[in-house]
Amino acid sequence: MSRFHDRTPTEPSWLENPISLVEEYCIDQDWQVERPNDNELWGEILGNWGGYRLWVIFHEDTEFLQFNAYLNLKIPTRFTNTVAQTITLINERIWIGHFEIWGEESTPVFRLVMPMRGAELSDEQVDDIFASLYQECERFYPCFQWVIWGGKSPADAIAAAMVDTEGEA
Secondary structure (H helix, E strand, O other), rough: OOOOOOOOOOHHHHHHHHHHHHHHHHHHHHOOOEEEEEOEEEEEEEEOOOEEEEEEEEOOOEEEEEEEEEOOOOOOOHHHHHHHHHHHHHHOOOOOOEEEEEEEOOEEEEEEEEEEOOOOOOOOHHHHHHHHHHHHHHHHHHHHHHHOOOOHHHHHHHHHHHHOOOOOO
C-alpha cells in the first residue's frame, strides 16, 4: 500500500518530471530534502548505521531516473582493492541496483537507475525503490566496516551480513 496522501495521478508536474513525485515521497517520510533545480533532489535518510546522503537526478535527455545513496564512510586508500572485492561479492546478492566506489569522495554508494522513457512513475515504484535502497544500505554497511576496521576478509564480512537475526538483544 502506498504511503502517499491524496494526490491526483494525472497532475502535469508528476507526469513531466518524476523528481516531483520523489520529493513528495521524501516529504511524506519527514526527510530533510532540498531541490536545487527541477531535475535534482538532495537529502538525507537516517538509518541504524548513520545517515545516507541521497541524491536523485532525472536525466531529461535519456529519461533515466537515478537514485544514489552515499554511505557515511570514507575508504582509506590502502583498503580500496579490498572494498572493491567486497562490492563485487555484495553485488552478486542484490536484485536491483548496485554498490560502487564513488571516486571523487572515495566512499561506497548504492546506485539504482530506472529508465522512464515515456512512462509515469507510480507511488508503488517509489515505495519499492526506497525500500530496496534502504534495505541494501542497512544490510551491507557493516560489511564495509568489518573489512576496513575489523580486519575481516570480504567473504567473511558478507557471510556475517547475510545472517538474519531474530528478536532484539
